[in-house]
Amino acid sequence: MDSGLIPDKVHRTSAPVFYLWQIPWLALLGWGGLSAAACLFYGLNQTNMNDAFAFGVWIVFDLAVIALGAGAFFTGFLTYIVGKKELKSIINLAVIIGFICYSGAVGMLGLDIGQPIRGWFIFWHANVHSMLTEVSFCITCYLMVLTIEYLPNILENRQINRVPEFHWFAHNLHEIMFVFAATGAFLSFFHQGSLGGMFGVMYARPYAARYMFAIWPTTFFLFILSAMASGPCLTLIIATLLEKIGRKRLVKDEAKRLLAKIAGRLLMVYIVLKIIDTIAWIYGPAHSSGLKIGDFFRDGPYGWWTLIAEIGIFGVIPAIILNVQKAREHEGWLMLGCAMNCVGIVLNRFVMVILTLAIPVMPFDKFVSYLPTWQEWGIALAVFGYGGLVLSLSYRYLPVFPHERELNS
Amino acid sequence: MSSGGHGPTEGIKYGMVIDLDKCTGCGTCSVACMTENNIYVLEDESDKLKSITWLRIYRIENGKPFPDTRVAYIPRPCMHCDHHPPCVSVCPPTATTKDEVGGIVSQIPTRCIGCRYCIAACPYHARYFNWYDPWPTYQLPEKAVPGGPKELHFSLSPAGGASGSEAKQMAQALNPDVAPRMRGTVEKCTFCHHRLMAAKNRTYAEGKEEIPEAYYQTACVQACPAGAIAFGDLNNTHHRVHQLLKERKDHAFRLLEKLGTQPKVYYLSSQDWVREKADNFLDVPKGTAY
Numbered sequence: 001m002d003s004g005l006i007p008d009k010v011h012r013t014s015a016p017v018f019y020l021w022q023i024p025w026l027a028l029l030g031w032g033g034l035s036a037a038a039c040l041f042y043g044l045n046q047t048n049m050n051d052a053f054a055f056g057v058w059i060v061f062d063l064a065v066i067a068l069g070a071g072a073f074f075t076g077f078l079t080y081i082v083g084k085k086e087l088k089s090i091i092n093l094a095v096i097i098g099f100i101c102y103s104g105a106v107g108m109l110g111l112d113i114g115q116p117i118r119g120w121f122i123f124w125h126a127n128v129h130s131m132l133t134e135v136s137f138c139i140t141c142y143l144m145v146l147t148i149e150y151l152p153n154i155l156e157n158r159q160i161n162r163v164p165e166f167h168w169f170a171h172n173l174h175e176i177m178f179v180f181a182a183t184g185a186f187l188s189f190f191h192q193g194s195l196g197g198m199f200g201v202m203y204a205r206p207y208a209a210r211y212m213f214a215i216w217p218t219t220f221f222l223f224i225l226s227a228m229a230s231g232p233c234l235t236l237i238i239a240t241l242l243e244k245i246g247r248k249r250l251v252k253d254e255a256k257r258l259l260a261k262i263a264g265r266l267l268m269v270y271i272v273l274k275i276i277d278t279i280a281w282i283y284g285p286a287h288s289s290g291l292k293i294g295d296f297f298r299d300g301p302y303g304w305w306t307l308i309a310e311i312g313i314f315g316v317i318p319a320i321i322l323n324v325q326k327a328r329e330h331e332g333w334l335m336l337g338c339a340m341n342c343v344g345i346v347l348n349r350f351v352m353v354i355l356t357l358a359i360p361v362m363p364f365d366k367f368v369s370y371l372p373t374w375q376e377w378g379i380a381l382a383v384f385g386y387g388g389l390v391l392s393l394s395y396r397y398l399p400v401f402p403h404e405r406e407l408n409s
Numbered sequence: 410m411s412s413g414g415h416g417p418t419e420g421i422k423y424g425m426v427i428d429l430d431k432c433t434g435c436g437t438c439s440v441a442c443m444t445e446n447n448i449y450v451l452e453d454e455s456d457k458l459k460s461i462t463w464l465r466i467y468r469i470e471n472g473k474p475f476p477d478t479r480v481a482y483i484p485r486p487c488m489h490c491d492h493h494p495p496c497v498s499v500c501p502p503t504a505t506t507k508d509e510v511g512g513i514v515s516q517i518p519t520r521c522i523g524c525r526y527c528i529a530a531c532p533y534h535a536r537y538f539n540w541y542d543p544w545p546t547y548q549l550p551e552k553a554v555p556g557g558p559k560e561l562h563f564s565l566s567p568a569g570g571a572s573g574s575e576a577k578q579m580a581q582a583l584n585p586d587v588a589p590r591m592r593g594t595v596e597k598c599t600f601c602h603h604r605l606m607a608a609k610n611r612t613y614a615e616g617k618e619e620i621p622e623a624y625y626q627t628a629c630v631q632a633c634p635a636g637a638i639a640f641g642d643l644n645n646t647h648h649r650v651h652q653l654l655k656e657r658k659d660h661a662f663r664l665l666e667k668l669g670t671q672p673k674v675y676y677l678s679s680q681d682w683v684r685e686k687a688d689n690f691l692d693v694p695k696g697t698a699y
């Protein structure tokens with residue numbers, strides 16, 4: 001039915017099966033659309049956010065998907081700037097995942113602000129002191145860069161590429177892609193950092209407050225490092241999942257191992273710095289605000305387990321797994337290490353948002369808990385629906401994996 | 410955009426002194442504040458996580474069993490932090506600033522995009538988000554918009570605000586000096602900033618050089634039946650706030666002083682346990698948060 005659109009000499013499932021595969025993604029998108037309509041029409045009273053929990057599940061998801069989408073800029077940086085040519089096997093997939101994550105995050109942020117129509121005020125009345133201003137500028141610019149990086153892949157669709165102008169344009173975009181890779185790396189460096197900085201600069205919120213290094217809090221650097229360590233792991237997980245679902249090889253092993261090795265090294269550096277930062281926080285900003293470490297993990301559902309899970313179980317363990325060569329070469333261990341790494345980084349974003357707001361600062365203030373409503377879940381999960389749809393369409397109709405034919409011949 | 414406004418205020422510095430020994434927790438200040446500043450009333454006003462109370466009253470206890478139980482009330486307006494207010498630097502569209510003269514931390518609702526980063530940054534919970542549509546209908550004066558509509562209709566959210574004829578009656582009671590804020594924006598105590606504007610006009614009209622203390626008083630100060638709240642220029646030796654802090658300096662304290670935000674709202678209490686409740690307990694010097 002649609003065989004004319006499928007890349008040449010590769011095998012894809014039949015059209016009916018493919019369309020059935022879209023149903024769950026479309027269902028998630030439908031749920032998200034209904035939730036978005038409710039929030040836009042009735043306002044954010046449709047959520048369980050409140051004046052204690054000013055941020056909720058959307059900001060957690062935003063931070064998480066932006067970190068996990070970092071595979072795009074970091075793989076691009078390694079491929080085009082550092083010159084790791086073997087990563088060309090996986091760069092297209094990394095760019096698509098990055099595009100999904102960033103566009104999904106921007107969409108969610110648009111709904112998260114109380115006055116979406118005024119979103120442009122951030123650029124018009126920009127407060128240069130605000131970390132969120134920097135995040136907004138860099139994410140918007142980087143989304144444009146990602147679109148440009150994604151474009152050649154779209155233009156390489158079998159039918160579109162027949163048009164000589166499109167063919168020429170895609171070819172020349174490929175030739176200058178290093179410019180966009182460098183721009184993307186620069187922008188990503190700052191917005192990943194500023195997302196961390198957003199929390200570190202909240203000096204009156206002792207859970208988030210951190211020491212300053214030059215003009216940035218330490219969370220600025222930790223967020224960059226953790227995104228670089230976890231983003232490639234999500235790319236690896238999705239590449240492997242696609243291989244399993246499609247029952248074929250798509251990415252060269254050397255590309256996977258190289259990416260896993262670099263992610264593992266970075267995760268090790270990150271987790272060491274994270275432990276040092278946590279100790280410095282306990283004896284620094286947390287102490288000088290008059291609070292003991294126990295005060296932060298005393299109330300409600302957010303106890304000591306958060307610290308143990310984030311740094312110990314989902315930090316140190318994946319760092320060890322990904323730094324052992326034999327484990328990296330074993331698919332099961334590699335996937336376990338990658339998955340634990342991603343969970344650890346999501347947990348980090350979760351605690352930075354939720355615990356920061358949950359822990360009372362005034363001594364007579366009370367602990368408040370928060371559970372999202374179906375509208376909040378709907379919008380958050382719609383990013384998965386949107387991602388599944390874009391990724392499925394890209395995999396079917398675009399030459400995402402340049403070595404697919406060679407690996408399966 | 411305000412170029413500075415992050416450092417300590419020099420010259421006129423408006424602030425408040427609240428005597429907790431006098432406060433009975435009656436709530437009149439809070440009600441006066443809501444009326445003065447056109448703060449809407451939710452159907453369930455007991456939902457303190459979504460209702461708006463610029464001046465909220467906290468009840469504290471000393472934690473001892475009867476007959477040693479003691480109770481005190483802490484009215485909490487915006488602290489109008491004097492040093493690097495946590496909410497000001499974080500606001501992306503510069504919708505909140507600290508006035509360079511007077512030091513009032515102001516809020517510009519028409520510029521606020523509702524990102525709520527300021528709410529997250531404020532440790533005093535002094536900032537409030539408009540989760541609901543405020544007033545469903547505004548009655549416009551005949552001459553407000555020549556040839557234009559006589560009523561502005563706003564959408565009515567299902568769970569909040571008043572409705573129908575009740576809402577129309579309430580709209581008649583709005584204070585014309587204060588613009589009601591719209592859904593999806595953040596608001597907070599402004600130290601009745603509109604009264605400062607009126608006081609400036611009056612001072613200018615009367616040819617005076619300095620705003621007299623009585624010309625600029627906030628609604629909560631005027632409403633408090635116990636006379637527990639004083640307001641004025643903290644740096645002016647003739648103002649009551651300055652004198653109170655001088656006379657009772659051993660009883661004066663601010664909330665969360667260790668953080669170094671330097672609130673311009675001071676409290677007075679002769680009871681040690683009340684003063685101890687104002688900050689977290691670790692024995693570290695005030696204002697040293699890195």
